[in-house]
Amino acid sequence: MARGRKIYEGKAKILYEGPEPGTLIQYFKDDATANNAEKRAVLDGKGVLNNRISELVFTRLGGIGIPTHFIKRINMREQLIKQVEVIPLEVVCRNVAAGSIAKRLGLEEGTQLPRSLVEFYYKKDELGDPLVSEEHIGAFGWATAQEIDDMVSLALRVNDFMAGMFAAIGIRLVDFKVEFGRHYEGDSFRTILADEISPDSCRLWDMETNEKLDKDRFRRDMGGVTEAYAEVARRLGIIKENENGSGGAEIVSIKGDK
Structure with a gap:
């Protein structure tokens, strides 16, 4: 699906014009920021994981009648969304x-x-x-x-x-x-x-250990950020159990990708 012109770039995502009026393509970057963008890093594979996790959550929320901008996932890093x-x-x-x-x-x-x-x-x-x-x-x-x-x-x-x-x-x-x-x-x-x-x-x-599986690992210099995101994806059934999800090369085998 061809992107149109870039219309906005934020800290973690880029928005492009979509293929039809009223649509956008949302691209998930690997960039991580904290403390109002004073702290920055690029975490290989983070955008792929966030794209897939967000797709699953938005799809399930739509299934219970919550209106969302999500239309469909296009590829490993992009979603087609409604313009709002x-x-x-x-x-x-x-x-x-x-x-x-x-x-x-x-x-x-x-x-x-x-x-x-x-x-x-x-x-x-x-x-x-x-x-x-x-x-x-x-x-x-x-x-x-x-x-x-x-x-x-x-x-x-x-x-x-x-x-x-x-x-x-x-x-x-x-x-x-x-x-x-x-x-x-x-x-x-x-x-x-x-x-x-x-x-x-x-x-x-x-729930058992209180281990953080979110962006606080980056905010607090705890390390293992992408691995924690991959663990969330694993438990949600997005990543196969034998995948470590620690980087872009390994994440290509996430379930359901072509």
């Missing part, structure tokens, strides 16, 4: 204290939260993606009250589904970040899930 008007918010759903909430509230990392919490962060790299309230969102016109309700409702539905999906393979869903967009159909539009869901955007801990 991105809502400039990161929506974080938390089940366990980790990362910024643990620091902000003085909680011990690993503490179970009283209930799943949904937080909003304004997407602005130069400001460090600050935490914002629904009052800020409404006042500055980033989203309507209905869109806020839709994002919270969808985030909690995604959380319920993914918590069960990961628990079934021995992984604890600590938290995750999602993004949403407005998908226009004629004169109307609806709020749909966009971006990606992968170990780049989730905190995933082994």
